Amino acid sequence: MKIGLYFGTFNPIHVGHLIIANHxxxxxxxxQVWLVVTPHNPLKKKSTLLDDSHRLQMVHLATEDFPKLKPSDIEFKLSQPNYTVNTLVHLEEKFPNHEFSLIMGEDNLKSLCKWKNYExxxxxxxxxxxxxxxxxxxNLELKNHPKVHLIDAPIVEISSTFIRNNIKEGKNIQPLLPAKVWEYIDHNNFYKK
Known part of the structure; x- marks a missing residue:
């Protein structure tokens, strides 16, 4: 089975993430596309980052109606700080019959050569x-690499930061979130202060 790994803090997951993952x-x-929730780095103080379990729960809620999209907490079990290359080795050991690929935006491709063991x-x-x-x-020197596939996906410029800031300011951002994710955030009063 060919699995695309879409990494993110998903703080919170929004319709832009779903549009890209589903596309x-x-x-x-x-x-399938696995939405890999990246854990809180214990070495960094990030007060706006919700607890790992809440972010994973929101990804569950957002993807439950999409059979090809799956939430993944695989990085929760790995020592921190973690590198993508280590996650890939762990996944290959755990799921030897799967073939894993990465999904990323052009902005990440530009900095890929700075990643640990990117070769x-x-x-x-x-x-x-x-x-x-x-x-x-x-300036995408890697775009012609045989393993890099540019996909003509919709350009979605919604950010989780924008969503968090608007919730804090009391603005209605419901259209930017899956309904169940909005209900979860609202019920738990997340991002309001």
């Missing part, structure tokens, strides 16, 4: 890249 599941050469990642895994609006000139 990849339906239009790239993938059987190993590129050697062993395909990377599916979705477009991002960027003010930087096109």
């Amino acid at each position: 990849m599941a339906e239009n790239a050469d993938l059987d 190993v990642i590129l050697q062993n895994h395909s990377i599916y890249v979705y477009p991002r609006i960027s003010s930087e000139p096109e």
